[in-house]
Amino acid sequence: MRRLLVSSASPVVVSSAEEEIQQREQSVEQHPEVNSEQQPSVVEEKYKTNRLTEEECKELHKKLVAYVEKEKPYINPDLKMGDLASALDTSSHSLSYLLNQYLNQSYYDFINEYRVTQFKRW
Numbered sequence: 001m002r003r004l005l006v007s008s009a010s011p012v013v014v015s016s017a018e019e020e021i022q023q024r025e026q027s028v029e030q031h032p033e034v035n036s037e038q039q040p041s042v043v044e045e046k047y048k049t050n051r052l053t054e055e056e057c058k059e060l061h062k063k064l065v066a067y068v069e070k071e072k073p074y075i076n077p078d079l080k081m082g083d084l085a086s087a088l089d090t091s092s093h094s095l096s097y098l099l100n101q102y103l104n105q106s107y108y109d110f111i112n113e114y115r116v117t118q119f120k121r122w
Helices: 016-030 032-046 054-071 081-087 092-102 107-121
Strands: 002-005 012-015
Touching: 054 081, 054 092, 081 092, 081 107, 092 107
Parallel strands: none
Antiparallel strands: 002 012
């Protein structure tokens, strides 16, 4: 469903998807306690079957940094997490856990830090 919103500046078309996003944002603003309670359970559920120990995280992190710095896989613009995980002989789920829970970074933030640093060197 589309609605035409008319303002003094210009008409704007708002799709039902945009309306739904706006409604969700308003719901979060009105009930922030619901989101804060659900967030940990979502993370726990996501990594329920694959939790790495602190020692395993440290080891995988060393391996990840060594590989990325030596092989420079971030130069490939089509690099996927699965490709990187395969090169490290681990699962993409374990790599995701390492990045998100241990390093508090997304895969893309991690890779893009190396890309930006490389770009600055040129």
